[in-house]
Amino acid sequence: MDRFLNLIKLSVGSDDLADHLDWFATGRADGPGGQPRHITRMWPKRAGEVLAGGSLYWVIKGMILTRQRILRLDRVTGADGIERCAIVLDRESIRVAPTPRQPFQGWRYLEPAQSPPDLGRVKPGEESLPPALAAALAEIGVL
Numbered sequence: 785m786d787r788f789l790n791l792i793k794l795s796v797g798s799d800d801l802a803d804h805l806d807w808f809a810t811g812r813a814d815g816p817g818g819q820p821r822h823i824t825r826m827w828p829k830r831a832g833e834v835l836a837g838g839s840l841y842w843v844i845k846g847m848i849l850t851r852q853r854i855l856r857l858d859r860v861t862g863a864d865g866i867e868r869c870a871i872v873l874d875r876e877s878i879r880v881a882p883t884p885r886q887p888f889q890g891w892r893y894l895e896p897a898q899s900p901p902d903l904g905r906v907k908p909g910e911e912s913l914p915p916a917l918a919a920a921l922a923e924i925g926v927l
Contacts, residue, residue: 788837789830790894791854791871793822794887795842801849804842805877813873815858820873823860824891827869831857840871841880841894848883848900852876879903 798804807813813820828834839851853874860870880900 787833788896789833790838790841790851790896790899791828791834791891792841792843792848792885792894793824793891795844798842798844801844801879804844804850808873808875808877815870815872817872819855820852820875821858821870822873823862823868823870825866825868826890827859828857828891828893830893839878839899840873840891841899843885846884846887848880848885850877850879851899851902852878 795804795807798807808820813822815821822840834854835857838854840854841848841851844850853876854871855874856872858870858872859867861867880902883900
């Protein structure tokens with residue numbers, strides 16, 4: 785199998801994991817084919833590696849909390865005529881060990897070795913731990 789690479793992105797406007805998941809559950813992120821997507825300005829130069837099994841890891845209030853598999857990258861043109869990248873995602877979210885992350889703009893590459901381990905599938909209506917508690921538990925190795 786080819787070497788794969790993940791992406792990491794801030795979930796801007798999400799107050800917590802439930803809020804983030806609601807954005808996807810309500811279909812607000814769905815593209816023309818019904819799959820959820822996130823549109824970004826920049827096209828990954830390492831697209832082949834991202835498409836070889838990568839996921840999009842989401843940072844919510846300073847913590848990496850969940851990921852979604854990246855299914856494909858679509859070219860889309862905005863109303864302003866500018867071409868952008870639609871990162872098409874699996875509908876299923878997978879919780880990961882809460883991991884602190886400093887703010888950044890746009891998306892970044894995330895090497896698999898630096899990616900937090902999976903905790904399991906996110907269930908609808910599932911409560912998430914407060915970010916400070918999740919960070920403290922992760923720091924001592926409980927999560």
